[in-house]
Amino acid sequence: MNKPVSEAFLRLVTIMDELREKCPWDKKQTIQSLRQLTIEETFELADAITDSDWKGIKEELGDVLLHIVFYAKIGSEQKQFELEDVINGVCEKLISRHPHIYGDVIVNDEEDVKRNWEKLKLKEGKTSILSGVPKSLPATVKAMRLQEKAKQVGFEWEKKEDVWEKVEEEMAELKEVVDTGQPERVEEEFGDLVFSLINYARFLQVDAENALERTNKKFIRRFVQMEQEALKKGTTLSDMSLDDMNDSWNSIKQQPDH
Numbered sequence: 001m002n003k004p005v006s007e008a009f010l011r012l013v014t015i016m017d018e019l020r021e022k023c024p025w026d027k028k029q030t031i032q033s034l035r036q037l038t039i040e041e042t043f044e045l046a047d048a049i050t051d052s053d054w055k056g057i058k059e060e061l062g063d064v065l066l067h068i069v070f071y072a073k074i075g076s077e078q079k080q081f082e083l084e085d086v087i088n089g090v091c092e093k094l095i096s097r098h099p100h101i102y103g104d105v106i107v108n109d110e111e112d113v114k115r116n117w118e119k120l121k122l123k124e125g126k127t128s129i130l131s132g133v134p135k136s137l138p139a140t141v142k143a144m145r146l147q148e149k150a151k152q153v154g155f156e157w158e159k160k161e162d163v164w165e166k167v168e169e170e171m172a173e174l175k176e177v178v179d180t181g182q183p184e185r186v187e188e189e190f191g192d193l194v195f196s197l198i199n200y201a202r203f204l205q206v207d208a209e210n211a212l213e214r215t216n217k218k219f220i221r222r223f224v225q226m227e228q229e230a231l232k233k234g235t236t237l238s239d240m241s242l243d244d245m246n247d248s249w250n251s252i253k254q255q256p257d258h
Contacts, residue, residue, distance in 0.1 A: 118152040160203035
């Protein structure tokens, strides 16, 4: 670590020590009270990444780094671990899981790296190749991670055309149960369809979570614009007919997205 970086990191650690000692709010925090805030900061970072907002990414990385230092401070107070233990622990993990860099293992591409990574994790005591996927991950992200993990042991479709056939199969199964009056079956088949679509996204090298979030943002942007257009005409969406709203929506769709 170069001197400016090490000095900046030490400054953050020193400030954290001071806040923990002197600030009533910081003194009161526990790992439990910080948990939800950490989740929010992580999602704010994800938002900035989706928008390619480099200024936002820089700011949110700082917030996440603060939380890491905060947890380490509490860990030290509880005599559980020190900040250097956290740092050295991840360093040792990176070295042990990159034998193609720090050892004599030879890899041909990134897929070899991923396969070796999963094999090493199993040697470290993981009971399943899927055990490293956090239970609390958002469902779309979790589906991607489960599929990527399964791929490392060869449980994978050969080509994207096969995956699309599976999508169509799941779509047909959903159609069969939609009008049966069995909501649990409908939910199950819908889940299977979404899972297969996420799998197809992987074969297209598309981040399904990010793609959906971009669509969410696009919908919000266009819907708000539709509300604004209605106000300019002296009306509101609730006073417009569905045909009028569709006309407005289609007109907005023709405009370039910002």
